[in-house]
Amino acid sequence: MDIETLQNIASTNEWLRLWPEMTLAVSALVLLLLDVLIPARLNQWVVRTGVIINVGLLGCLLADLWVHLAGDSSLYPVGTYFGGLIQIGGDAAWYRPFFVLANLMMFWIAGIYFRKQQLVRTEFYAVANIVTAAMMLLTLSNHFVTFFVALETITIGFYVLVAYSRRSNFSLEAGIKYLIIGGTSTAILMLGLALLYGIGGNLQLEGASGDPLLFSNAATFLEANADNIITKFAVLAILASLAFKIGLVPFQIWIPDVYQGAPTPTTSLLAVSSKAAGVAALLLLFKENGAFSPMGEFVVPILSIVTIASLIYGNITAVGYTNLKRMLGMSGVSHAGFLMIAALIYIRGDGVFWISGAILFYLFIYLLGSFVTFGIMSVISGDEDEDQDMYDYTGLYQTRPFQAGVLAIGVGSLAGIPPLSGFIAKLGLFMAAFQSEMYLLLGTAVVSVVISIYYYFKWIREAFHQDTALGDEELDNANSKKIFAAPKWVDATLLAALGLSIIWLGFFPSNLISSWSLF
Amino acid sequence: MQDFLFYFLSALTLISGLMVPVSKNPVNGAMYMILCLIGTAGLFALLGSYFMAALQVLVYAGAIMVLFIFIIMLINAPAETKRKRDIPSLIAAAIAFLMLTVGFVMMAMSPELNQPMPALEDAETLAAEGAIPFDGSAKSYGFGLYGKYMLPIQVMGFLLLAAMVGVIHLSKDLHARSQAMLKVKENASE
Amino acid sequence: MLMSHYLVVAGILFSIGMFGVLLRRNTLVMLMCLELMLNAVNLLFVAFSRYNLNLDGNLFVFFAITVAAAEVAVGLAIVVALFKRKDTVQVDAFTEMKN
Structure with missing residues (x-):
């Protein structure tokens, strides 16, 4: 490698194209620095700075999206940068605000959580910012090295976030379990990358190139060599590692324990962002000219089996749980199954051109429903973060009707009840599956929706259950669990806003649906 | 040799x-x-x-x-002195080991890998175009890492920052001293 | 030596690591077996790099070693924190979470 080639590559290093990721990463440093410099009585300004930076970033990214939709490509440049390591395309404009919005919602839930726990706060927000920046970078990658580095930053950041509550046995146990299983998935990912690198650079094979880990080179190679056993093994290994992040069936063993033990803001970030990052990475790999696009026919049968297993297993296991975070974890596995149905349609490329927009819409509705649910859980939970049981919510309607109503809206949206927007999201996926003639998957999905309604409604029924043991005069003598906490005005406003947007999107989804084709 | x-x-x-x-x-x-x-x-x-x-x-x-x-x-x-024989996990581990080994041996039998390593002196001529020889x-490590892979190196920096922050947070218990004092008080009041 | 020999050596090392992670109940030994797996993949990368006369594999090993180091650091911090609270490092003892 001589100086000229080096200079040529270095000229494509346009750091300013990565301004959102750099803003979040630098904001992590700023938060840590402020924590040291600011006197103790002004401590809440550290977190407020974090929130302000995130809100500002979200605003700028939404403005960017607006510009992109208006079709003015001079302001939103598309292309590959950093010598082929990064590609910025139209879908980046959609995914970046999604991840920053999830980060902002997580800041809110972390605020509620840290009011009740004696823990240092700044490190949590700093690491969460780095993780979100890495998620945004993952969707931009065009080379397996960027892919690997971004994925590992997410994974190691989550090790820290899951084990964050250092005085709680649950949190540390969840951390060690997540670490061992996550470490195994890292090893499998690296094995896949090594095999792909080795076989893709082998000059005796047709289609080999000098940089086999570049997505376009990998696509050329896989097209010429799809039957090679090493290639198949490599593709399966890389997909196995993504299946771990999304939470699909053979790799979902970590979900109940880790979701229960981790602090609630981490659980919410895992449930929404980690899943979305995994799905986005999968779609990135199977894009039009993406790295694995020639392997579509090989991968679809295996992924179909995994999807059906996730739908069935996720729902059946969730029925048996009364611990809320475990239940939400396993129901998340079934949501991952739904997303995989859509991903399969995308991989097959059967002419449903609006499917990627539908996937993002589903993810967005899942974000709204999840954060409403996690918000209510955080407001109501006491000091014991792990033992949030379904039966703690009995009689919520009597004392806190607002919270019960918002809970019903959130959980109903997750279950897919009309007229809430969760129904529209699922309907979009069902229509796409019907149009693609994937009837077995469609049938399994419908059955799993029915099962999911059962366990979601168990929770809502508990919240609206008339607690007949308590008369009016006994309400004051009831044990402390029945006196539910009141939310602060920030929490109540956000809960109301999220709940109203879920209802509004259920009644008037046409604006967002028409954007599906613009994706 | x-x-x-x-x-x-x-x-x-x-x-x-x-x-x-x-x-x-x-x-x-x-x-x-x-x-x-x-x-x-x-x-x-x-x-x-x-x-x-x-x-x-x-x-x-x-x-x-x-x-x-x-x-x-x-x-x-x-x-571990007395470990009761955990048969199911032993069987699972043995099956995983055998499956992986068999997989690797099958992969190693493919013809394009059964060639000797090329000589290092031919590196410039035998490498594909567009590759770093x-x-x-x-x-060349320096040129490759900081020329081509500049972005992943910077992201690695942030990964190490996140890991460092996490390790310091997990290991440092600020209230250890006050907890110790609480324990002394409890013992004294018994 | 032939490339396939290196593949078999790296493969057996990876399998031994996977065997150790599934079999042993001591967290520290499980972490060491995880490192064994990552080390096996590093060997595979360097071998392929030499076989294809391509430096990218060696450069990837840099990133792999860094990731392994960060993971070990976080893992050991969690193990030490758990040991301070539960006085054991056996994974079987970490069963506080049930339904």
Whole structure:
């Protein structure tokens, strides 16, 4: 490698194209620095700075999206940068605000959580910012090295976030379990990358190139060599590692324990962002000219089996749980199954051109429903973060009707009840599956929706259950669990806003649906 | 001579690697792990990547395993004396081991891999166009890492920051002193 | 030596690591077996790099070693924190979470 080639590559290093990721990463440093410099009585300004930076970033990214939709490509440049390591395309404009919005919602839930726990706060927000920046970078990658580095930053950041509550046995146990299983998935990912690198650079094979880990080179190679056993093994290994992040069936063993033990803001970030990052990475790999696009026919049968297993297993296991975070974890596995149905349609490329927009819409509705649910859980939970049981919510309607109503809206949206927007999201996926003639998957999905309604409604029924043991005069003598906490005005406003947007999107989804084709 | 070195180093690596999960005492396991890493470093040197061999010994064996040994000594956990035979997980582990080994052997039988290693002097001519040709010197590593892979290096910096922040947070308990004082008070009031 | 020999050595090392992670109940030994797996993949990368006369594999090993180091650091911090609270490092003892 001589100086000229080096200079040529270095000229494509346009750091300013990565301004959102750099803003979040630098904001992590700023938060840590402020924590040291600011006197103790002004401590809440550290977190407020974090929130302000995130809100500002979200605003700028939404403005960017607006510009992109208006079709003015001079302001939103598309292309590959950093010598082929990064590609910025139209879908980046959609995914970046999604991840920053999830980060902002997580800041809110972390605020509620840290009011009740004696823990240092700044490190949590700093690491969460780095993780979100890495998620945004993952969707931009065009080379397996960027892919690997971004994925590992997410994974190691989550090790820290899951084990964050250092005085709680649950949190540390969840951390060690997540670490061992996550470490195994890292090893499998690296094995896949090594095999792909080795076989893709082998000059005796047709289609080999000098940089086999570049997505376009990998696509050329896989097209010429799809039957090679090493290639198949490599593709399966890389997909196995993504299946771990999304939470699909053979790799979902970590979900109940880790979701229960981790602090609630981490659980919410895992449930929404980690899943979305995994799905986005999968779609990135199977894009039009993406790295694995020639392997579509090989991968679809295996992924179909995994999807059906996730739908069935996720729902059946969730029925048996009364611990809320475990239940939400396993129901998340079934949501991952739904997303995989859509991903399969995308991989097959059967002419449903609006499917990627539908996937993002589903993810967005899942974000709204999840954060409403996690918000209510955080407001109501006491000091014991792990033992949030379904039966703690009995009689919520009597004392806190607002919270019960918002809970019903959130959980109903997750279950897919009309007229809430969760129904529209699922309907979009069902229509796409019907149009693609994937009837077995469609049938399994419908059955799993029915099962999911059962366990979601168990929770809502508990919240609206008339607690007949308590008369009016006994309400004051009831044990402390029945006196539910009141939310602060920030929490109540956000809960109301999220709940109203879920209802509004259920009644008037046409604006967002028409954007599906613009994706 | 090269053949003999390969067989010797592979045997060293594999046998000490096998002793890591098998040994009862974690300290012994750590020692075998270091031996395995040195064997791997030897294999790296045999493959012409002298810089990587040095890096392996310095970082992997020299920093990571030393950290392991510190922690094992700190924890001072007794060696597992009476372990009841956990048959199901033994069977699962054995099945995984066999499946993986069979998979690797099947992959190794493919014809395009059954060629000897090319000579290093032909590196410039035999490499594909657009590739960074193989070169044992540290200069080409520098050019490659900071020229082509500049972005992943910077992201690695942030990964290390996140890990460092996490480790400091997990290890440092600010209220340890006040907890200790609370315990003294409890004991005094009993 | 032939490339396939290196593949078999790396493969057996990876399998031994996976065997150790599934079999052993001592967290520290499980972490060491995880490192064994990552080390096996590093060997595979360097071998392929030499076989294809391409430096990218060696450069990837840099990133792999860094990731392994960060993971070990976080893992050991969690193990030490758990040991301080539960006085054991056996994974079987970490069963506080049930339904």
